[in-house]
Amino acid sequence: MTLITDIRLRRILDSRGNPTVEADVVTESGGFGRAAAPSGASTGEYEAVERPPTEAIAAAREHAVPRLVGEAYAGNQREVDSILRAADGTDDFSEIGANSAVAISMAAAKAGADVLGAPLFQHLGGTFRGENFPTPLGNVVGGGEHAADATDIQEFLAAPVGAPSVEDAVFANAAVHAEVADLLEERGHPSGKGDEGAWAPSIDDAEAFEIVDEAVSTVQDEVGFNIGFGLDVAAAEMYDADSETYEYESAGISRDTEEQIEYIADLVEEYDLVYVEDPLDEDDYDAFADLTDEVGDQTLICGDDLFVTNTDRLVDGIDRGAANSILIKPNQIGTLTDAFDAIELATQNGYDSVISHRSGETEDTTIAHLAVATDAPFIKTGAVGGERTAKLNELIRIADDAT
Ligand SMILES: O=C(O)[C@@H](CO)OP(=O)(O)O
Ligand SMILES: [Mg+2]
Numbered sequence: 585m586t587l588i589t590d591i592r593l594r595r596i597l598d599s600r601g602n603p604t605v606e607a608d609v610v611t612e613s614g615g616f617g618r619a620a621a622p623s624g625a626s627t628g629e630y631e632a633v634e635r636p637p638t639e640a641i642a643a644a645r646e647h648a649v650p651r652l653v654g655e656a657y658a659g660n661q662r663e664v665d666s667i668l669r670a671a672d673g674t675d676d677f678s679e680i681g682a683n684s685a686v687a688i689s690m691a692a693a694k695a696g697a698d699v700l701g702a703p704l705f706q707h708l709g710g711t712f713r714g715e716n717f718p719t720p721l722g723n724v725v726g727g728g729e730h731a732a733d734a735t736d737i738q739e740f741l742a743a744p745v746g747a748p749s750v751e752d753a754v755f756a757n758a759a760v761h762a763e764v765a766d767l768l769e770e771r772g773h774p775s776g777k778g779d780e781g782a783w784a785p786s787i788d789d790a791e792a793f794e795i796v797d798e799a800v801s802t803v804q805d806e807v808g809f810n811i812g813f814g815l816d817v818a819a820a821e822m823y824d825a826d827s828e829t830y831e832y833e834s835a836g837i838s839r840d841t842e843e844q845i846e847y848i849a850d851l852v853e854e855y856d857l858v859y860v861e862d863p864l865d866e867d868d869y870d871a872f873a874d875l876t877d878e879v880g881d882q883t884l885i886c887g888d889d890l891f892v893t894n895t896d897r898l899v900d901g902i903d904r905g906a907a908n909s910i911l912i913k914p915n916q917i918g919t920l921t922d923a924f925d926a927i928e929l930a931t932q933n934g935y936d937s938v939i940s941h942r943s944g945e946t947e948d949t950t951i952a953h954l955a956v957a958t959d960a961p962f963i964k965t966g967a968v969g970g971e972r973t974a975k976l977n978e979l980i981r982i983a984d985d986a987t
Contacts (some may be wrong), residue, residue, distance in 0.1 A: 586696050890906065902935070
């Protein structure tokens with residue numbers, strides 16, 4: 585029933601107005617799945633390779649589609665994904681493009697679910713997946729590679745850890761986002777938004793901390809449950825390998841690795857941060873380990889550019905005690921199978937998985953299902969904006985058993 589009988593690939597628009605790859609997968613019994621690849625701006629050096637969509641589509645049509653159509657079963661995700669790897673023939677999907685690979689992989693999963701008549705999260709996670717839902721991390725202020733002339737730290741993330749339901753959590757993040765806008769206006773910094781819908785004011789990080797801290801406490805008082813906040817420092821983007829320093833350009837501050845570790849540890853203390861992503865350079869496992877040693881019992885230290893959803897890199901991190909959490913982005917590694925394997929390895933070793941969007945997104949909702957299917961404690965997918973709310977609203981529907 586789930587034998588793949590057709591795969592169509594096309595270029596569609598992403599949220600930045602760039603082209604990306606969309607895949608349709610059809611099965612023998614009429615099952616249908618459609619998925620689109622997201623795209624990063626602050627990409628890790630060790631990510632699978634995204635090719636220009638026209639090239640990725642041509643290469644996938646030549647190498648992957650003939651091996652899948654009439655040969656593979658959409659219900660057998662591992663088979664589909666291993667055929668994608670074999671068809672590509674490289675370690676990093678540089679032949680067919682990780683964008684074609686991930687679009688086909690996710691579309692096949694949806695086609696498999698469609699044949700079964702099950703929601704995607706249930707097809708991926710099974711009946712005994714558990715009953716937890718992820719806490720959404722909502723980007724409310726940001727800069728770095730996602731907005732010009734804004735904060736050095738890439739993302740300030742509301743984290744409604746005490747929310748009684750997904751719906752309450754999603755609305756709390758939107759309320760923090762709105763409160764931040766009021767505070768910015770009061771302080772004379774009316775602002776536009778960055779790529780992920782976060783406010784991108786022309787202020788330094790110190791002021792952003794004050795504003796987000798205040799916004800979070802105000803909304804926390806209103807809703808009556810605990811809301812913390814966290815960061816994606818995206819430190820690899822500010823690291824200068826020649827001088828071995830982290831360059832905070834808007835504040836005019838330069839920190840060496842020791843100073844960076846102390847700075848982050850102090851922020852964790854001062855603001856009771858619940859989450860810190862990529863606080864150090866993507867090559868510096870030792871510094872990650874030192875920071876984890878210092879504050880890893882109080883907060884999540886998450887590796888995004890450090891691990892790039894790659895089990896080999898995660899094994900290195902586990903061996904050295906670097907970080908205690910991993911960001912999971914299917915397009916960083918190319919297939920759903922690889923993403924699942926990374927989550928499983930993380931869970932077995934006490935690392936929390938945080939399922940994540942990219943700064944360039946589409947209406948695709950696969951990551952909402954992936955987070956629920958794998959019982960991930962967190963999902964990072966913005967706070968507002970159509971391509972972000974597509975995932976957040978899908979989470980609400982999943983919790984309401986309405987997908
Ligand atoms: O760094 C990140 O975590 C992501 C998503 O927030 O950004 P990008 O997709 O640009 O890599
Ligand atoms: Mg990141």
